Amino acid sequence: MYIVSLKKKAINGIAWTFGQQVSVQAINFLIQIVLARILVPEMFGIIALLQVFIAVGNSLLDGGMTSSLIRTKSPTQSDYSTVFIMNLAFSVAIYIIVFCISPLVAKFYHQNILKSIIRIYTLGFIIQALVAVQTTKLTVELNFKLQMLMELPAIIIGGIVGVVLAEFGYGVWSLVYLYLIRTSVFMLLHWFWSNWRPNLSAFKFERFKFHFHFGYKLTLSSLITNIYLNIYPLIIGKYFTITQLGYYQQANSISYFPVSNFSAALSKVTFPLFTSINEDLIKVRQLFLKFSMLTFFITCPIMFILSLNSQMLFRVVLTDKWAQSAPYFKFLSLGYIFYPFSLFSMSILLSKGRSDLHFKAEVIKKTISLIMVIGLVVAYRNMWAIIIGAIFSLLLFSFVNSVFCCRLINLSLLKLFKSILPPFLYCIIAYFIVQYGLDYLSVRYLILGIIVNSLSFLIIYFILCYIFKNKSLEYCVIQIKSFIKNKK
Structure with a gap:
């Protein structure tokens, strides 16, 4: 009975979380597209310069204590209130x-406007601290439906404000106020709809030590990760032009968009799910393999299709002023295929309470990648050194994460790769058939060309999956039927 209930919770959780990610991020994506058509690349480049400082601040914000709350069995009011108070401080x-x-910072980049932008933009740190525990509590309860209902209005209201300000000539400030309005509305809705309130008298120093002991390693891991991920804007902003940074940031953010949403939805569910069954190693292995196969089955065709249509997509969606982003996007899309798997495999380490292994993996990955990226930039001094470094890093991260994860759950690395690689190979075949076996439509018919390329790719991909009886396809069909049955 418990297993059935757990499975139903997992399926419903994934459905609502994925629905939240798709709906919220689809709206956010459309807003970003509208803003990209109004604003020039330099505006996005200026915001990109802030990301390393924003990322570091967010990493230090709660000391990893919200993750500790998720893995704590039956957290109390004292746990929640203690973490809330410390987050705010x-x-x-x-x-x-x-x-x-x-x-x-403004002096480092030779951009005087950054001084005032940083001081306003980073007010978001305090706003996020006011909502982090409420969001975590809803995650512990697997209440993703309410989270979606609160995030949608925040995205819409913030987006409307940002677009209106951009139309009225506020430039980069439209992006700043979009972020602050969206974050503020999201926070206010949590305080209005969530039934939890902090209790200052419930603060316990021993609970702080308990959560911080687990969380500080995650904070160090997150700090290393975020510094590394934002080292690219840091290098580009310092040694290249702000416009080039804008091109890179747009290509990176759009290629990251689909995998980040799927990853966030999957990780949000798998972390508490793996935590609830972490004592049953056989069940953890089975679930991990199934989620791995499902991840590659979904993300591979999406990212290959985006890469295949890169030039046409940028001309249609962002206009010709963003054309220089398209080549970067073409290759970054392929590199991000492994990102969801890399991220959710770390859920295994966290569910087992092994934040020490998580930290060790981050140090290994980032050290190797950082040395390589700096070496490439010094040797070649062009943007393609950045792109090649980013793709290599994504592959390295997936490999290292899978090694640590497989060792922890006694899973053969070869067995894992054999289960996840077929969709990737089918996509390579479909990609080359469409790319070189079928002629593109005339440039005058860009939208029709995108549709034909995408449909051709999907047809070939699913035919290959069916011919070779791919388990990912079978598992996906079973889960869809199960979800439909549960809803009846």
């Missing part, structure tokens, strides 16, 4: 530090 401290160093 950390956020204020971080904001004060960032406020003070903003002139140095």
